[in-house]
Amino acid sequence: MPEAPLLIRRQRVPGWLSALCYAGGLILGLAIAAGLLMALGVPGPSLWDEFIVETFLTSDGLSQTLTAMIPLALVGLGSALAMRVGFWNIGISGQLWMGAVAATWVSLHGIGPGALRLPLMLVLSCLAGAAWVGLPLLLRLKWNVSEVITTLMLGSIAFLWVQHLLFGAWRDTTTGFANSRSFAPEERLPLLGWGHLHAGIWIVLGVTLLGVLVMATSRVGFYARAVGLNPRAARAAGLPVLGTIAGLVLASGALCGLAGAVIVTGTEYRLSQTIGGDYLFSGIVIAFLARSQLLAVLVVAFVLGGFYTTGNVLKMFYGVSEAVVLLTQGIVLLTVLSAQLFSTYRIERRGNA
Amino acid sequence: MIASMLRAGAVLALPFLAAGSAQAFELKAPPKIAFIYATTVKDGGWNEAIDQGREALADELHTKIAVAENIPEDATSLRNAIDLYVKRGYNIIVGTTYGYSEAMAEAAKAYPDVAFFNASGVNNSDNMESFYARTYQAWYLAGMAAGDMSKTGKVGILAGFPVGVVNWDLNGFARGVQAAKPDAQTIAVFTNSWWDPVKEGQVAEAILDQGADELATNLSAASALNAAEKRPAGAIGYQLDMSAAAPKQIITSVVFHWDKYLVPRIKEVIAGTWKPEPYGWFEGLSSGVVGLAPWGPNVPESTKEKVAAAEKQIIDGDLKVYAGPVLRQDGTEVVPAGKVLPEEDLWTMDYFVKGVIGTMPKTQ
Known part of the structure; x- marks a missing residue:
């Protein structure tokens, strides 16, 4: 006779329980990570000082964290929108690359008057990102082709395309290195005079606000919720399922493309091979941790931005290796995600009969 | 035009x-x-x-x-x-x-x-x-050794990306090869990565299959040297003395100090x-920031002497790696006889010299 307890899905998850599980997972993860780092010789008080005080409570640290958060929030929002309608956008980095390419194209070809240059770069990057997710979307809606594969593969193609440009037509001829030449001042997002923080933060806040409003008050938001919960039921009820999926997925691609433009116009001021970083991984993790809630995405992106800042400090001043930094970040993410089990399911001992 | x-x-x-x-x-x-x-x-x-x-x-x-x-x-x-x-x-x-x-x-x-x-x-x-x-100076010397030791008249080199500082190594190597054996050819292949041991091994095999009997790597992994040691073919490493990866076949390595x-x-x-x-x-x-690592066991004395002589000439300024005539792959002239390639043109080098078999991606 099986002795394992039963997992029973809760009909309704109370807010306090959800928050409690979240906090519990986070605290447990941080405790394990701290234990690991202390075992490696990082003094406990320094950990507190680096992670909480230096990263979030000092002016320099906070501006670093906020700057790091900007593209993270955009890819997180993008990922969350697609996730809401059950579409796995694993091509975040591809859409990001295409957005960066579109913005760079505007700069290199001097399209439009100076004053309109920056808005044009941002708008085109959205279109490029949307177009890049458009193809997998079409294949999925028309022939049910798995978007996990197609978005992922298109991500590689986008990166190869970037390489092709950087080693070919767009190479900076002054240095011969594989970067584009740098952007003119009017093609850069203005700095806000606080560390390296730039106007991208307003874009993030604006986009989030817009998203929250649309989701909470509009018909589209309602459709999205219905489609996300059960597309077949939504279809049976006569809701525009395909249109809703298409709209949210295209918006997802557009936001990832915008992230690419914000990176090249906000911090890099040029296209290079390294800007893509690991935004694919981060975007999905953020959306997951935020449970696809747009406001929560902001918070998670902020905390993750802080994680990256602290990770660098650990590497630079405490001789902690990159592998350990990734390990600690992984531990925290895992415990937080695992803790969801306790809010989603009720655990019951099997009856004694 | x-x-x-x-x-x-x-x-x-x-x-x-x-x-x-x-x-x-x-x-x-x-x-x-x-x-x-x-x-x-x-x-x-x-x-x-x-x-x-x-x-x-x-x-x-x-x-x-x-x-x-x-x-x-x-x-x-x-x-x-x-x-x-x-x-x-x-x-x-x-x-x-x-x-x-x-x-x-x-x-x-x-x-x-x-x-x-x-x-x-x-x-x-x-x-x-x-x-x-000026890594191309050391690569020129390495090329001389490879060219001098080659029996098939074909040597190979693999590199990362086609940027100026890499292209001048490849061309310097090829010109060194030709200095030792004027009609020898250099097969050059870009892996489009700075670090990809598996791909580097495959590219190395492919170059050896094309008949190269000496193989150099412009990269950081030792895959090419492993392939050369197995074949066997002469091996030239880069950055550090890579002799441990090809103890028998190593010729030398271009190293930094x-x-x-x-x-x-x-x-x-x-x-x-x-x-x-x-x-x-x-x-x-x-x-002294760049030079050659100690010679491998198979390198003949005559080769060592030739390279040593060229090294002295380069140090004394009597030998310029990119002294004219320098011709592109297709035979067009970059530097006429009697002139030397200007310093700033080194950094934007985006072509292979004559005698190189390989494709250089086009800029512009």
């Missing part, structure tokens, strides 16, 4: 951005040194070679030097790292990849009291100096006599 005119226009631009005045730089606080690497330090190649220089520097100054590994080459990551170091009192910062160039130049502007050094970078200012070695630059240079900074080179520090065999 138009393409060649465009190229002529492009090369007029200077590769380095020059520094303004020429005042010696002074530290405002006791020296505190940090090195920032884009990958892990123990990569068996480029970064490890620089890190050996760092160790030598630490020993020489009896001090601890901070190391940051795996700081990606995007501006945000690097500037955050630099901000953190500067905030904690570090005032001599060495970055080890060209990908740091722009962000480091901005940091140098923001922190005028900090001395910045950038390996293979492109920017220079009152408190920042880029440095690199960055301590020859870093130790005296950073001592100058500490002494308050450092004046950054306006166009970057850029020296070759004569400075």
Whole structure:
């Protein structure tokens, strides 16, 4: 006779329980990570000082964290929108690359008057990102082709395309290195005079606000919720399922493309091979941790931005290796995600009969 | 026609951005040194070679030097790292990849009291100096050895990306090969990655299959040397002495001795006599920062003598690797007889010289 307890899905998850599980997972993860780092010789008080005080409570640290958060929030929002309608956008980095390419194209070809240059770069990057997710979307809606594969593969193609440009037509001829030449001042997002923080933060806040409003008050938001919960039921009820999926997925691609433009116009001021970083991984993790809630995405992106800042400090001043930094970040993410089990399911001992 | 005119226009631009005045730089606080690497330090190649220089520097100054590994080459990551170091009192910062160039130049502007050094970078200012070695001189010597020892008249070399500092190695190697054996051919292949041991092994096999009997790698992994050792074919390594990967077949390795630059240079900074080179520090065999590792067991005495003679000529300035006539692959002339390739044209080299079999991706 099986002795394992039963997992029973809760009909309704109370807010306090959800928050409690979240906090519990986070605290447990941080405790394990701290234990690991202390075992490696990082003094406990320094950990507190680096992670909480230096990263979030000092002016320099906070501006670093906020700057790091900007593209993270955009890819997180993008990922969350697609996730809401059950579409796995694993091509975040591809859409990001295409957005960066579109913005760079505007700069290199001097399209439009100076004053309109920056808005044009941002708008085109959205279109490029949307177009890049458009193809997998079409294949999925028309022939049910798995978007996990197609978005992922298109991500590689986008990166190869970037390489092709950087080693070919767009190479900076002054240095011969594989970067584009740098952007003119009017093609850069203005700095806000606080560390390296730039106007991208307003874009993030604006986009989030817009998203929250649309989701909470509009018909589209309602459709999205219905489609996300059960597309077949939504279809049976006569809701525009395909249109809703298409709209949210295209918006997802557009936001990832915008992230690419914000990176090249906000911090890099040029296209290079390294800007893509690991935004694919981060975007999905953020959306997951935020449970696809747009406001929560902001918070998670902020905390993750802080994680990256602290990770660098650990590497630079405490001789902690990159592998350990990734390990600690992984531990925290895992415990937080695992803790969801306790809010989603009720655990019951099997009856004694 | 138009393409060649465009190229002529492009090369007029200077590769380095020059520094303004020429005042010696002074530290405002006791020296505190940090090195920032884009990958892990123990990569068996480029970064490890620089890190050996760092160790030598630490020993020489009896001090601890901070190391940051795996700081990606995007501006945000690097500037955050630099901000953190500067905030904690570090005032001599060495970055080890060209990908740091722009962000480091901005940091140098923001922190005028900090001395910045950038390996293979492109920017220079009152408190920042880029440095690199004339690696093509050592590659020329390696090419001579390979050409001299080749029986099939075909040698091979694999490299990462088609950038100027790589192209001049490949062309220098090919010209060395031809100096030893005028009709010999050099097969050159780009892997489009700085680090991909599996692909490098496959490319190495492919080059050997095409009939090359000596094989060089311009990369950091030892895959090509393993392939050559197995075949067997002569092997030439890069960055560090790679003889351990091909103990029988090794010919030599083109190696860096960055301590020859870093130790005296950073001592100058500490002494308050450092004046950054306006166009970057850029020296070759004569400075000792680049050279050949000890010869392998199969290298004939006659080859060693020929290479030694050429080395002396290069150091004395009697032999220029890119002295005319220099012809492109298709036979068009880059440098006429009696002239030498101008310095700034080295950095924008985007062609293979005659005698190279391979495809150079087109710029413009």
